[in-house]
Amino acid sequence: MALLLLGLVAAIVWKLYQLKRSPHDAPLRSVTLCLLCAGLSYPVAMPGGASGVDTVAGHGTAKLIQNVLLLLAMYFLMCFYLYSAADEEAGRRRARKEAVVVGVVAVAITVAAVSVPHEVFAGSFSTADMTIPQIAFFYGGAGLYLMYALGMACRWTRRYARMSRRPHSTGLWMAAVGLGAMAVACAIRAVIVAVRWAGVVVPHPLMAAVAFLLVASVLLFAAGITYSGARARISSLRLWLRHRRDHRRLAPLWELLAEAYPENVLRPASPAALDRWRARGVHRRYHRRIVECRDGLVDISPYLLDEDDDGSALFDIDSAELAVRLRRASARIEKGVPAPRRAVPLAMALGSDRESDVKQLIAVSDALRDAA
Numbered sequence: 001m002a003l004l005l006l007g008l009v010a011a012i013v014w015k016l017y018q019l020k021r022s023p024h025d026a027p028l029r030s031v032t033l034c035l036l037c038a039g040l041s042y043p044v045a046m047p048g049g050a051s052g053v054d055t056v057a058g059h060g061t062a063k064l065i066q067n068v069l070l071l072l073a074m075y076f077l078m079c080f081y082l083y084s085a086a087d088e089e090a091g092r093r094r095a096r097k098e099a100v101v102v103g104v105v106a107v108a109i110t111v112a113a114v115s116v117p118h119e120v121f122a123g124s125f126s127t128a129d130m131t132i133p134q135i136a137f138f139y140g141g142a143g144l145y146l147m148y149a150l151g152m153a154c155r156w157t158r159r160y161a162r163m164s165r166r167p168h169s170t171g172l173w174m175a176a177v178g179l180g181a182m183a184v185a186c187a188i189r190a191v192i193v194a195v196r197w198a199g200v201v202v203p204h205p206l207m208a209a210v211a212f213l214l215v216a217s218v219l220l221f222a223a224g225i226t227y228s229g230a231r232a233r234i235s236s237l238r239l240w241l242r243h244r245r246d247h248r249r250l251a252p253l254w255e256l257l258a259e260a261y262p263e264n265v266l267r268p269a270s271p272a273a274l275d276r277w278r279a280r281g282v283h284r285r286y287h288r289r290i291v292e293c294r295d296g297l298v299d300i301s302p303y304l305l306d307e308d309d310d311g312s313a314l315f316d317i318d319s320a321e322l323a324v325r326l327r328r329a330s331a332r333i334e335k336g337v338p339a340p341r342r343a344v345p346l347a348m349a350l351g352s353d354r355e356s357d358v359k360q361l362i363a364v365s366d367a368l369r370d371a372a
Helices: 002-021 026-045 045-058 061-083 088-114 133-163 166-198 202-251 249-259 280-303 320-336 354-371
Strands: none
Touching: 002 026, 002 202, 026 061, 026 202, 061 088, 061 133, 088 133, 133 166, 166 202, 202 249, 202 280, 202 354, 249 280, 249 320, 249 354, 280 320, 280 354, 320 354
């Protein structure tokens, strides 16, 4: 239960963050409300939360609140698909109709719950007396609606999964399997209610297995709907770490060139303290350092050639030799020696595309650090 609640909390926090950025996104709002209702239902179902609610509002209230929250969660889940449909107006009309259905079911199970004594309704699903019609209707009615809503959601999720590409399709298939498993678990529970209503005893291991299936399927569903977003965030984190590492590795080369040509250092867009950890700030500082290094290399290139070298001498030079020439050129600039010739197109020597260019810049910077 604690693992399930932790997974739901993580999913809720992620969706609330997305909703804050897009508050008018109806499908996103629906899935966020779905997860929020599902997340709120579990603390009420826990022994501590249930006993607290029952102490304040009477025995059985926690169970009623939990089931109503689950009904609302499934309704908002259907709304997510309805609002995502191509015909938005038709989706909204269907959502209003489904709201009437879930409202009728919620009122019906509430009436069934309050029409029996508190002590009769206080038991759990496994211990409740299903031979009492109101108790059987409470569990059976809620279970059948959940089965219907989950089955429809599973069907729509499978349709979207077939239309999508990875990584979105992977998350959708995970969600579809989770929804299907939840629908199966609800169907089995409905059968158990009917069997127990007839007075037949159901083995406790079977009910425990169904409860485990329900918990596992909810976790799988929560993982599925957050999969693509979590994967994108992991990729962004990897890029952030790489840019931050490469920014530090370029420091020796940048310091040498910035000392020789301080006018090439670009002014930061925001204070350094704010840019240090923010993702945009790290990427901005990384790209700015690359530009500054490239400009500095263009300016210092005339000093890199010896007297008997021509312009093509730098095209096949390795990083260690270039680092040595950079040290020597920096010393000449510091002494005020004028540029002996025009700038040399050094980019061809460092790489044919941006990725290889950056790798070569880092190699030269590492060579400068090793030679220091």
